[in-house]
Amino acid sequence: MSRLPKITIDHARVVYPGARGAGPVEALGGVSCNVADGELVCIVGPSGCGKTTLLRVLADLEQLTDGRVVITDSDPARPVKAMVFQGAGIFPWMTVEQNVAYGLRLRGMPPAERIEIARRWIGEMGLDRFANAYPAQLSGGMQQRVGLARAFAYNPQVLLMDEPFGALDAQTRLILQQTLLRQWDREAKTVVFVTHSIEEALTLGDRVLVMSARPGRLIHEFRAPFARPRDAIALRSDPRFSAMFAEIWSVLRDEVERARAAELGATA
Amino acid sequence: MIRNRWLSFLSPFLLLTLWELAVQVGWLNRIFYPPPSEVFITFGAMIADGQLPRDVGLSVMRVFVGMVIGGVPAIVIGLLMGISPVVRALVQPLAAAIYPIPKIALLPLVIVVLGLGEASKIATIALSVFFMIVLNVAASVLQVDARYFEVAQSFGARRIDLFRTVALPASMPGIITSVKLGMGFALTLIVGVEFVGSNDGVGHLIWRAYELYAIDSMIAGLVAVALVGWAITVLLDEIERLLVPWQFVRAANDDARQFIQTWWGALRPHSYTAAIIPVALGAIIAGAEGHFHPLLLTLALLGAIAIQAGANLTNDYFDYTRGIDTPQSFIGRNVLLRGELQPRQVLIAGLVAFAVGAIIGLYLVSVGGAFILWLGVIGVLVGFFYTAGPFALAYTGLGETAVFLFMGPLTVIGSYYLQTQSITAPVIFASLPVGFLIAASLHANNLRDLESDRAKGKRTLATLLGRAGANIEYYALVGGAYLSLLLLALIGVAPWPTLIAAITLPTALGLMRRVARDYEPQALHPVLRQTTQLHMQFGFLMLAGWAGAWMLGMS
Numbered sequence: 086m087s088r089l090p091k092i093t094i095d096h097a098r099v100v101y102p103g104a105r106g107a108g109p110v111e112a113l114g115g116v117s118c119n120v121a122d123g124e125l126v127c128i129v130g131p132s133g134c135g136k137t138t139l140l141r142v143l144a145d146l147e148q149l150t151d152g153r154v155v156i157t158d159s160d161p162a163r164p165v166k167a168m169v170f171q172g173a174g175i176f177p178w179m180t181v182e183q184n185v186a187y188g189l190r191l192r193g194m195p196p197a198e199r200i201e202i203a204r205r206w207i208g209e210m211g212l213d214r215f216a217n218a219y220p221a222q223l224s225g226g227m228q229q230r231v232g233l234a235r236a237f238a239y240n241p242q243v244l245l246m247d248e249p250f251g252a253l254d255a256q257t258r259l260i261l262q263q264t265l266l267r268q269w270d271r272e273a274k275t276v277v278f279v280t281h282s283i284e285e286a287l288t289l290g291d292r293v294l295v296m297s298a299r300p301g302r303l304i305h306e307f308r309a310p311f312a313r314p315r316d317a318i319a320l321r322s323d324p325r326f327s328a329m330f331a332e333i334w335s336v337l338r339d340e341v342e343r344a345r346a347a348e349l350g351a352t353a
Numbered sequence: 354m355i356r357n358r359w360l361s362f363l364s365p366f367l368l369l370t371l372w373e374l375a376v377q378v379g380w381l382n383r384i385f386y387p388p389p390s391e392v393f394i395t396f397g398a399m400i401a402d403g404q405l406p407r408d409v410g411l412s413v414m415r416v417f418v419g420m421v422i423g424g425v426p427a428i429v430i431g432l433l434m435g436i437s438p439v440v441r442a443l444v445q446p447l448a449a450a451i452y453p454i455p456k457i458a459l460l461p462l463v464i465v466v467l468g469l470g471e472a473s474k475i476a477t478i479a480l481s482v483f484f485m486i487v488l489n490v491a492a493s494v495l496q497v498d499a500r501y502f503e504v505a506q507s508f509g510a511r512r513i514d515l516f517r518t519v520a521l522p523a524s525m526p527g528i529i530t531s532v533k534l535g536m537g538f539a540l541t542l543i544v545g546v547e548f549v550g551s552n553d554g555v556g557h558l559i560w561r562a563y564e565l566y567a568i569d570s571m572i573a574g575l576v577a578v579a580l581v582g583w584a585i586t587v588l589l590d591e592i593e594r595l596l597v598p599w600q601f602v603r604a605a606n607d608d609a610r611q612f613i614q615t616w617w618g619a620l621r622p623h624s625y626t627a628a629i630i631p632v633a634l635g636a637i638i639a640g641a642e643g644h645f646h647p648l649l650l651t652l653a654l655l656g657a658i659a660i661q662a663g664a665n666l667t668n669d670y671f672d673y674t675r676g677i678d679t680p681q682s683f684i685g686r687n688v689l690l691r692g693e694l695q696p697r698q699v700l701i702a703g704l705v706a707f708a709v710g711a712i713i714g715l716y717l718v719s720v721g722g723a724f725i726l727w728l729g730v731i732g733v734l735v736g737f738f739y740t741a742g743p744f745a746l747a748y749t750g751l752g753e754t755a756v757f758l759f760m761g762p763l764t765v766i767g768s769y770y771l772q773t774q775s776i777t778a779p780v781i782f783a784s785l786p787v788g789f790l791i792a793a794s795l796h797a798n799n800l801r802d803l804e805s806d807r808a809k810g811k812r813t814l815a816t817l818l819g820r821a822g823a824n825i826e827y828y829a830l831v832g833g834a835y836l837s838l839l840l841l842a843l844i845g846v847a848p849w850p851t852l853i854a855a856i857t858l859p860t861a862l863g864l865m866r867r868v869a870r871d872y873e874p875q876a877l878h879p880v881l882r883q884t885t886q887l888h889m890q891f892g893f894l895m896l897a898g899w900a901g902a903w904m905l906g907m908s
């Protein structure tokens with residue numbers, strides 16, 4: 086594989102026109118970084134620092150005010166990117182199967198083929214019995230798995246994941262982390278994974294990027310030194326794991342406090 | 354909660370009954386307040402002479418065509434408004450300004466332009482529903498969560514995909530709601546339009562009835578409008594289920610089909626032949642003698658079915674609450690044992706059925722006089738107290754006798770009396786075969802449950818007579834049916850074609866053999882079912898024979 090970066094982010098800046106009465110909001114204050122092909126990068130940062138904004142920029146859902154992002158399209162047969170949304174974002178009017186096959190359908194894949202792929206991913210997520218159910222009949226965790234299955238079935242070159250496990254209970258979260266790890270071991274995808282949890286970032290990521298309080302910038306970068314294939318449970322007892330956790334936390338804590346202070350200042 | 358719902362079911366019937374009574378007794382003036390039974394008759398007559406179906410059909414056609422002409426463009430433009438700010442800016446102010454104008458106020462203008470024909474009526478409907486639907490549809494598209502559009506975009510959706518896979522399905526519930534609103538609106542409007550600018554349609558019918566002071570016709574017209582509105586609502590609900598299935602998944606347990614299945618099981622329609630056969634027999638005997646009023650026969654059938662349904666339901670209730678029916682009993686599909694209905698629901702449905710029977714009965718009383726009244730009162734009492742109260746007939750050994758009398762001679766005679774205003778000895782005899790067989794099928798039930806009834810202290814003729822005696826009773830009842838039919842034909846009371854019912858004799862003999870041989874409930878269960886079928890087959894064949902003789906002028 087070439088060492089050409091899969092994703093190039095170059096001084097990305099996003100300024101939102103402010104709400105009525107308030108000034109404009111600088112969500113991203115010039116972020117620069119590269120993501121290599123097949124790399125899983127995790128991003129942590131205080132709430133409101135612009136993590137979602139960064140992913141939305143990568144997904145073409147948001148315009149940059151300044152700077153540049155490029156995703157190299159190295160495989161014309163596969164879609165370039167897909168996003169797993171904070172909160173599953175699956176369509177209530179489609180069955181689980183239709184939801185999972187949705188991206189493939191938009192790419193014009195014939196029904197028999199896309200249903201086969203969808204079925205495979207539904208099985209992978211342990212949802213076989215619910216293939217024909219509607220989202221309203223599923224629990225939150227199951228809906229989240231449908232969102233994952235939809236992104237995996239689409240098989241994009243770059244997967245953008247915005248706190249995909251954020252709203253789940255601890256057990257489901259662990260199981261889905263394992264699922265993601267296994268999947269990644271099978272076929273290394275380029276993944277940008279936003280999370281609130283340092284543990285999750287260390288468990289999953291090759292690198293962990295820490296963002297500053299708003300306007301968001303990348304202030305620190307950690308390399309997770311754990312060999313793959315990884316096991317989400319075994320990692321917890323690795324002494325390097327707790328050491329790194331403490332290190333990331335000490336950086337992040339300052340930012341979280343700064344973000345809180347800024348918020349309090351804004352309301353005072 | 355449940356009680357309230359049942360009260361709301363019961364209250365219309367109560368009101369109708371009170372109304373009927375108040376008129377029959379003379380407290381209300383019949384001219385101003387025609388009783389429900391009279392309206393019912395007028396309604397039937399208006400259907401029969403084709404006036405009501407024609408006018409209602411015309412109105413429905415106008416509503417439907419107006420809905421299509423106004424509604425389809427409204428949905429398309431509404432969707433476009435929701436998606437495109439440009440279209441919204443163009444249409445919204447205009448639509449919002451015209452929307453509040455009462456559309457009936459446009460009628461004169463429309464008539465000036467389009468004349469008095471169909472076009473002006475349809476155009477008024479189309480115009481009104483257009484503005485109502487277009488604004489509602491646009492609003493429902495705007496309410497779609499923007500996130501869904503982003504999800505679709507992130508999977509590479511083009512504009513047309515956004516429309517097809519997000520905007521349309523997500524706003525479908527809103528579209529359907531607006532069509533429902535539009536439909537209700539159109540129905541109200543068409544009646545108003547036909548009041549003034551029409552010489553046909555149901556609105557015109559009501560208005561004309563008013564001018565002629567035919568209050569019963571007027572009310573019949575109103576009832577027709579209500580029924581059409583109700584039917585359209587049911588239809589649209591079904592369409593909604595088809596188009597937005599995801600909105601109904603939570604309520605999957607009490608959907609309409611389940612509801613119908615449950616109540617079908619509770620009402621046991623297959624048992625109505627027991628009521629239909631004797632009523633039909635009485636009327637056919639009268640017909641063969643030259644007295645035949647189809648309307649009276651229809652009402653008598655409906656009344657008898659209602660009373661039968663009431664008896665089924667109340668009996669299920671009392672058997673269940675007394676612990677006579679248990680999951681071990683052989684009673685087929687029982688909605689109470691399966692927990693599909695609450696006991697109270699079954700009881701009140703039974704009372705409602707009796708009430709319906711009573712309303713129909715009251716009209717029949719007005720034709721047939723005191724004799725019919727007594728018959729009806731006894732019928733309801735027998736049906737109700739069959740298992741209710743401390744002297745429940747079924748538990749005192751009197752069940753067979755009561756059923757024999759009521760499902761045999763009394764009903765045949767009553768139905769005959771309605772048509773002829775007289776009672777004759779031949780009719781009494783003619784009712785015997787049918788009475789024997791209905792008693793036999795009840796007795797088959799008691800034979801099967803002999804041991805368990807005895808254990809529970811439920812007294813039936815079977816438990817009183819013991820197994821041997823009970824078997825003889827079964828032979829006597831089944832055999833009695835064939836013997837009495839033969840005698841009737843021989844002495845010339847029944848025309849000889851009724852003997853065709855004897856072709857069921859092999860079945861009857863087979864059943865008797867089984868009863869002689871078997872005593873286990875499992876083995877006797879089919880005997881019960883087949884005895885009921887025997888009654889039905891025998892009864893219909895006898896009816897057919899008698900009707901054939903009547904048609905051929907043989908009696």
Ligand SMILES: Nc1ncnc2c1ncn2[C@@H]1O[C@H](COP(=O)(O)OP(=O)(O)OP(=O)(O)O)[C@@H](O)[C@H]1O
Nearest residue numbers: 101102110112131132133134135136137138139299
């Ligand atoms: N459409 C918008 N208009 C104006 N301001 C916005 C908009 N979207 C986000 N913002 C602001 O930009 C900042 C960054 O938002 P963003 O959603 O990227 O944060 P985040 O890091 O994902 O937060 P969280 O961790 O809570 O999800 C926030 O202060 C938010 O208020």
Ligand SMILES: [Mg+2]
Nearest residue numbers: 136137171247
């Ligand atoms: Mg976020």
